[in-house]
Amino acid sequence: MLHIIQIIVTAVLVLSGLFFFTTATLGLLRFPDFYCRLHATGKGDTLGTLLLFAGFVVYEGFHLLSLKFLLIPVFIFLASPTVTHSIGRAGVSCGVSPWEKKKPKQQENTP
Amino acid sequence: MKLFFTVISFYLCILVLMNLYRAIHGPDILTRIISINATGTKTVMILILIGLIYERVNMFIDIAIVYALLSFISTIVAAKYFLTRRSIK
Numbered sequence: 096m097l098h099i100i101q102i103i104v105t106a107v108l109v110l111s112g113l114f115f116f117t118t119a120t121l122g123l124l125r126f127p128d129f130y131c132r133l134h135a136t137g138k139g140d141t142l143g144t145l146l147l148f149a150g151f152v153v154y155e156g157f158h159l160l161s162l163k164f165l166l167i168p169v170f171i172f173l174a175s176p177t178v179t180h181s182i183g184r185a186g187v188s189c190g191v192s193p194w195e196k197k198k199p200k201q202q203e204n205t206p
Numbered sequence: 207m208k209l210f211f212t213v214i215s216f217y218l219c220i221l222v223l224m225n226l227y228r229a230i231h232g233p234d235i236l237t238r239i240i241s242i243n244a245t246g247t248k249t250v251m252i253l254i255l256i257g258l259i260y261e262r263v264n265m266f267i268d269i270a271i272v273y274a275l276l277s278f279i280s281t282i283v284a285a286k287y288f289l290t291r292r293s294i295k
Contacts, residue, residue: 106210113217117221120225120244123241129234132240136244140248144251155258167267167271170275171247171250177282181281185236185289189292189293189294
């Protein structure tokens with residue numbers, strides 16, 4: 096009984112982590128600008144990492160190895176916002192202008 | 207459960223290929239750096255999944271930690287370079 100609950104919790108955590116990875120990738124592919132893509136991947140990857148590693152810890156069981164498992168999410172939670180901030184500051188320093196929505200052409204066929 | 211992890215690692219491989227499209231055709235050099243960073247995060251996941259499939263996690267967790275460190279260092283160095291250079295061209 097406990098084994099089945101363990102497998103179900105692992106599957107739910109891993110699949111929700113994969114959902115966040117998918118949204119991050121879709122944002123990287125579909126968003127129009129450098130800053131928008133940075134916004135999409137910076138958050139989606141961090142949360143997806145945390146959920147996937149929580150699923151792995153539940154699957155493996157709690158012993159000394161899960162301490163090592165927790166080392167990677169802690170490091171990624173420190174590293175990923177640092178990387179995102181640093182690349183964003185490099186973009187501002189290089190003078191990349193943000194994306195603006197083009198105004199629709201005004202229709203001139205007024206009666 | 208082994209089949210579940212195998213399917214998930216194949217799905218992550220597809221996501222990595224979609225990221226690499228943006229790394230090749232990216233209109234901007236900074237977009238390519240973002241794409242390589244996201245690829246590094248997903249590669250760490252694939253390494254842990256390989257360890258779970260072969261039931262040898264205590265070896266693959268060390269490789270994953272080293273890969274995460276290397277990916278972080280390389281991205282930080284590229285961002286620092288463009289921060290001091292002040293132009294993309």
